[in-house]
Amino acid sequence: xxxxVELRAVTHAYRTKAGPLPVLDDLSLTIPEGKFCAVVxxxxxxxxxxxxLIAGLMMPDRGEVFLHGEKVKSPRKTxxxxxxxxxxxxxxxxxxxxxxxxxxxxxSMPRSQRETRARDLLALVGLAGFETKRPxxxxxxxxxxxSLCRSIVHKPEVLIMDEPFxxxxxxxxxxxxxxxxxxxxxxPFTALLITHDLxxxxxxxxxxxxxxxxxxxxxxxxxxxxxxxxxxxxxYDPDSVAKLAILREQxxxxxxxxxxxx
Amino acid sequence: xxxxxKVAPPLLAILAIMLFWEWLVWVKGWPNYKMxxxxxxxxxxxxxxxxxxxxxxxxxxxxxxxxxxxxxFGTFLGMIMGFSRLLRDAxxxxxxxxxxxxxxxxxxxxxxxxxxxxxxxxxxxxxxISFFPIAxxxxxxxxxxxxxxxxxxxxxxxxxxxxxxxxALPKTLPEFFGALKVSVTLAFIGTNLMEIVEPHGRGLGxxxxxxxxxxxxxxxxxxxxxxxxxxIVLFYIVVALERVFAxxxxxxxx
Ligand SMILES: Nc1ncnc2c1ncn2[C@@H]1O[C@H](COP(=O)(O)OP(=O)(O)OP(=O)(O)O)[C@@H](O)[C@H]1O
Ligand SMILES: [Mg+2]
Numbered sequence: 001x002x003x004x005v006e007l008r009a010v011t012h013a014y015r016t017k018a019g020p021l022p023v024l025d026d027l028s029l030t031i032p033e034g035k036f037c038a039v040v041x042x043x044x045x046x047x048x049x050x051x052x053l054i055a056g057l058m059m060p061d062r063g064e065v066f067l068h069g070e071k072v073k074s075p076r077k078t079x080x081x082x083x084x085x086x087x088x089x090x091x092x093x094x095x096x097x098x099x100x101x102x103x104x105x106x107x108s109m110p111r112s113q114r115e116t117r118a119r120d121l122l123a124l125v126g127l128a129g130f131e132t133k134r135p136x137x138x139x140x141x142x143x144x145x146x147s148l149c150r151s152i153v154h155k156p157e158v159l160i161m162d163e164p165f166x167x168x169x170x171x172x173x174x175x176x177x178x179x180x181x182x183x184x185x186x187x188p189f190t191a192l193l194i195t196h197d198l199x200x201x202x203x204x205x206x207x208x209x210x211x212x213x214x215x216x217x218x219x220x221x222x223x224x225x226x227x228x229x230x231x232x233x234x235x236y237d238p239d240s241v242a243k244l245a246i247l248r249e250q251x252x253x254x255x256x257x258x259x260x261x262x
Numbered sequence: 263x264x265x266x267x268k269v270a271p272p273l274l275a276i277l278a279i280m281l282f283w284e285w286l287v288w289v290k291g292w293p294n295y296k297m298x299x300x301x302x303x304x305x306x307x308x309x310x311x312x313x314x315x316x317x318x319x320x321x322x323x324x325x326x327x328x329x330x331x332x333x334x335f336g337t338f339l340g341m342i343m344g345f346s347r348l349l350r351d352a353x354x355x356x357x358x359x360x361x362x363x364x365x366x367x368x369x370x371x372x373x374x375x376x377x378x379x380x381x382x383x384x385x386x387x388x389x390x391i392s393f394f395p396i397a398x399x400x401x402x403x404x405x406x407x408x409x410x411x412x413x414x415x416x417x418x419x420x421x422x423x424x425x426x427x428x429x430a431l432p433k434t435l436p437e438f439f440g441a442l443k444v445s446v447t448l449a450f451i452g453t454n455l456m457e458i459v460e461p462h463g464r465g466l467g468x469x470x471x472x473x474x475x476x477x478x479x480x481x482x483x484x485x486x487x488x489x490x491x492x493x494i495v496l497f498y499i500v501v502a503l504e505r506v507f508a509x510x511x512x513x514x515x516x
Contacts, residue, residue: 055417075419087410091432091510100428104418134510154418 041211328388340400403434
């Protein structure tokens with residue numbers, strides 16, 4: 001299997017009033033097909049920018065982004081996105097929200113088929129029975145579940161998530177971590193997850209990438225080889241604890257605080 | 263039962279106000295040229311009932327046409343200003359200035375420019391007075407759309423038109439209807455302004471004017487009531503439309 005996502009020497013700066021703000025600096029990374037890649041890094045280092053470049057919502061100043069070996073020049077239908085804010089449309093029911101991408105990506109698909117697909121996904125994430133509810137009638141965790149359904153309903157090749165669990169409480173978050181593993185087992189996709197939570201990155205990912213402070217480069221990469229059914233208790237294994245310690249240290253280096261006394 | 267609970271209180275309120283009014287006129291012994299009593303109104307209505315129907319219709323259709331134009335133009339203007347920062351910056355002061363001009367001063371000007379075109383003049387004033395809130399609300403609704411809402415569709419390669427249709431437009435509907443409630447009343451005022459300031463013998467405004475000329479005070483009061491009634495009807499039509507198209511924004515749980 002080849003690399004599904006590939007960034008080659010991507011450099012990008014935002015044009016601000018105070019002059020150009022370099023955000024990504026000669027950043028290269030690859031995500032092999034079917035793999036789950038977590039990206040961590042200091043706040044404001046350019047992680048969201050990275051997701052927007054891969055999604056084709058923006059073009060980099062220099063360097064190239066490839067999806068399936070094709071250069072990304074504009075958004076494409078084979079991408080799914082989820083954000084910290086579930087961005088559900090209040091005027092649609094949960095079911096209709098999940099069906100939204102299909103209306104864009106597969107306009108010729110019969111409504112009944114779209115509906116079946118959306119219902120199946122909602123059942124998979126434990127939202128059966130909530131199809132006709134409005135987003136405001138759901139809890140934060142349930143909304144994020146629905147949002148995840150929407151981001152994979154059109155079977156994207158790559159799922160890009162920008163801190164999707166960031167606003168949830170710790171227990172709901174762990175629930176959703178486990179859900180993420182179940183989803184991957186049922187619906188294979190390649191994933192890029194931006195997160196601030198090192199435990200989350202270790203629990204979910206096949207590879208964790210630490211970005212340096214702005215302008216971001218890849219500072220450190222770590223493979224996580226734990227086999228498929230990962231229980232939450234995995235995080236308390238000595239191996240995971242050691243990995244977490246290394247990642248924490250790397251974040252401190254990225255923040256430029258490695259020399260400080262703790 | 264539910265219906266009764268909704269309709270009974272306002273009806274009772276109106277009745278109470280009427281009774282109080284009747285009582286006040288009676289106690290003070292006002293002649294009807296100073297203050298007509300509600301009991302003077304019914305004869306006036308009855309006497310001129312066909313006129314009320316004909317003129318009420320004149321006022322109504324011109325108001326609705328003016329408002330319809332305001333909705334189309336206001337939405338269009340709002341879209342332009344909502345999507346383009348440059349055009350928003352360029353047009354906003356012009357709009358505010360335009361809106362600040364009292365329309366009573368515009369009425370004679372319009373009447374002079376389009377002399378004799380009574381329907382057109384009246385519709386034009388109704389339109390001019392009522393498009394502003396719609397344009398402002400649509401432009402604000404569109405320009406404050408969170409980028410993430412756009413991105414969920416843009417990331418799939420959806421066109422700007424699709425994004426507008428599926429996201430931006432429905433999301434601005436609550437603001438739009440809020441503005442429409444203001445505009446419907448304004449359009450109504452605009453129509454009557456034209457009918458009264460530049461009377462051309464049609465509409466409730468003209469009926470009011472003839473009441474004035476003939477010193478028929480109960481008729482004048484009756485016209486005011488007819489206007490209030492039409493205003494209420496139009497307003498609640500907008501409220502009903504809002505329920506249908508933007509009912510989801512009502513979180514009060516009904
Ligand atoms: N459209 C923009 N114009 C100008 N500067 C921007 C823009 N978007 C982001 N920035 C700046 O670029 C830098 C990187 O932004 P980005 O959102 O990619 O960071 P991030 O790593 O996602 O941050 P966080 O961890 O807080 O989510 C930040 O300093 C931000 O202020
Ligand atoms: Mg971010």
